Amino acid sequence: MTRRTGVVAFTLITLGFAGSALPTDAPAQQAVSRGWPLNAEGAVKVYGDAGSIRIIGWDRDSVAVSGTVANVAKFFAGGDRNGVKMGIETTTGASKPSDLVVRVPARARVWVRSASSNVDVSTFSGALDVSTVGGTVHIQSTPTELRAESMNGTLDITASPAYLRLKSATGAIMWNGSSDDVGIVTVSGRVVVTAGSVHRARVETIDGDVRFGAAFTAKSTLEIDTHSGNVSLGITKGSNAALEISARGCDLFGVKQGQDRALSVAAPPTKFYKSIGQPLLGEPSINIRSYKGYVTATMQ
Amino acid sequence: MHDNDTFDEAELQALTDRAKALPRDIAPAPEVWATIRDRIERSRVRTLVPLSSTDLSQAGVRVPDEPSRARSPRTLYAFGAAAALFVAVATLVLVRDGADESTARPVAVGPNSGPLTTASTSIESVFAEYDQATTDLTNDLAQRRSRLQPEAVAVIDSCLTTIDRAITESRTALADAPDNTTIAELLQLTYQQKIDLLRRAADLPLGSL
Numbered sequence: 001m002t003r004r005t006g007v008v009a010f011t012l013i014t015l016g017f018a019g020s021a022l023p024t025d026a027p028a029q030q031a032v033s034r035g036w037p038l039n040a041e042g043a044v045k046v047y048g049d050a051g052s053i054r055i056i057g058w059d060r061d062s063v064a065v066s067g068t069v070a071n072v073a074k075f076f077a078g079g080d081r082n083g084v085k086m087g088i089e090t091t092t093g094a095s096k097p098s099d100l101v102v103r104v105p106a107r108a109r110v111w112v113r114s115a116s117s118n119v120d121v122s123t124f125s126g127a128l129d130v131s132t133v134g135g136t137v138h139i140q141s142t143p144t145e146l147r148a149e150s151m152n153g154t155l156d157i158t159a160s161p162a163y164l165r166l167k168s169a170t171g172a173i174m175w176n177g178s179s180d181d182v183g184i185v186t187v188s189g190r191v192v193v194t195a196g197s198v199h200r201a202r203v204e205t206i207d208g209d210v211r212f213g214a215a216f217t218a219k220s221t222l223e224i225d226t227h228s229g230n231v232s233l234g235i236t237k238g239s240n241a242a243l244e245i246s247a248r249g250c251d252l253f254g255v256k257q258g259q260d261r262a263l264s265v266a267a268p269p270t271k272f273y274k275s276i277g278q279p280l281l282g283e284p285s286i287n288i289r290s291y292k293g294y295v296t297a298t299m300q
Numbered sequence: 301m302h303d304n305d306t307f308d309e310a311e312l313q314a315l316t317d318r319a320k321a322l323p324r325d326i327a328p329a330p331e332v333w334a335t336i337r338d339r340i341e342r343s344r345v346r347t348l349v350p351l352s353s354t355d356l357s358q359a360g361v362r363v364p365d366e367p368s369r370a371r372s373p374r375t376l377y378a379f380g381a382a383a384a385l386f387v388a389v390a391t392l393v394l395v396r397d398g399a400d401e402s403t404a405r406p407v408a409v410g411p412n413s414g415p416l417t418t419a420s421t422s423i424e425s426v427f428a429e430y431d432q433a434t435t436d437l438t439n440d441l442a443q444r445r446s447r448l449q450p451e452a453v454a455v456i457d458s459c460l461t462t463i464d465r466a467i468t469e470s471r472t473a474l475a476d477a478p479d480n481t482t483i484a485e486l487l488q489l490t491y492q493q494k495i496d497l498l499r500r501a502a503d504l505p506l507g508s509l
């Protein structure tokens with residue numbers, strides 16, 4: 001045996017030992033590919049754990065799911081033409097990411113619950129209800145109604161449902177769209193709304209700042225209540241509105257009123273009024289209340 | 301035409317007159333709330349499992365590993381407290397607006413006036429109910445805390461700290477200006493956020509996040 005042959009043999013033997021030392025029974029991620037017929041407006045429930053869930057609306061009367069499931073989890077599913085339920089269930093140890101892509105009839109009713117999975121919804125036009133504990137929610141669709149909730153994940157919504165409810169604990173809430181009925185609630189999350197038009201909207205935070213931009217008609221109503229969040233209101237030119245503001249101080253269309261925003265002494269908020277356009281007589285259409293926050297209103 | 305479909309103007313007028321003669325508001329008897337509260341308190345008593353899980357499973361009884369996801373009596377109690385505070389704040393608003401119509405939109409809030417004391421006292425009593433409800437839910441959270449993921453607990457704790465600070469500030473401000481409906485209503489919303497957050501925490505799946 002030459003010296004060179006000996007080196008090669010030693011290397012192969014070493015690699016052989018190393019290879020045999022590797023766990024041979026560790027399964028790779030499991031691939032999932034299933035499908036079911038479903039009525040156009042049937043119900044779909046999806047449970048996730050960690051990883052991602054992607055919901056895609058399509059123009060078929062069926063549900064198709066594909067993706068990969070972590071080796072510590074199992075995929076379960078079942079249903080009939082009226083409803084399909086599926087999900088990821090961690091069987092042993094800590095959660096590991098699983099990724100599902102679920103294609104559903106575009107007008108179905110979809111319900112998603114997850115622990116930390118990020119949820120993404122696109123090209124969907126039915127009723128949608130999404131709730132995750134720590135994941136982000138990204139929706140770019142045309143749902144008829146929408147509920148989305150996360151504890152500390154960000155809600156990033158581009159949609160114009162007739163009915164909209166968004167909720168978080170610390171996660172930011174960003175919404176672009178129009179709606180007849182809007183409710184946004186968060187404890188500390190930042191709220192950023194860029195709305196085309198709203199008929200009735202309500203925003204509640206404890207110390208989360210609120211930025212709300214929209215076009216208002218004489219029949220629009222907006223209520224923003226926050227304990228210490230600052231509120232920035234952007235009103236589209238041509239809007240009609242009567243503002244009633246209860247705050248420590250404000251800057252209404254370039255005119256500062258009340259106390260400075262840096263004031264830290266507790267005191268009851270003061271009320272300010274302002275009308276723009278040709279608002280109807282009666283109750284104010286925009287009502288903003290902040291105990292410690294500062295309110296700014298601008299034309300946009 | 302059937303007799304029941306006959307329109308009797310005199311009878312309608314008499315009915316209208318009788319309706320007008322009725323009192324506009326009827327306060328519920330104090331014992332009603334006491335009865336409701338007793339019922340709620342009774343529902344909070346949890347039945348102890350008489351046998352071990354092994355014994356029960358041998359007897360064909362399934363014992364869930366986790367607490368039931370059904371709405372707990374404490375959550376219902378929280379709903380009751382929320383409703384009670386809503387009524388109290390609404391009372392404050394109505395009493396205040398009814399006291400002087402010309403001050404419906406005050407620019408500066410003045411000191412307390414006579415009729416408001418009752419409403420303010422009512423709110424104070426409801427605060428106690430609210431605090432009790434949140435205490436119960438907080439205790440539930442404490443029992444589940446060790447089985448929740450630390451990240452989820454950190455988020456909840458952070459939010460509770462923020463909310464409790466807001467409650468303290470609002471209650472202090474309300475004590476200084478007890479007829480300030482803006483502060484009272486903001487305080488009500490803050491309490492509702494706390495109840496809602498604790499309910500959401502109670503609904504978190506164990507090991508989540």
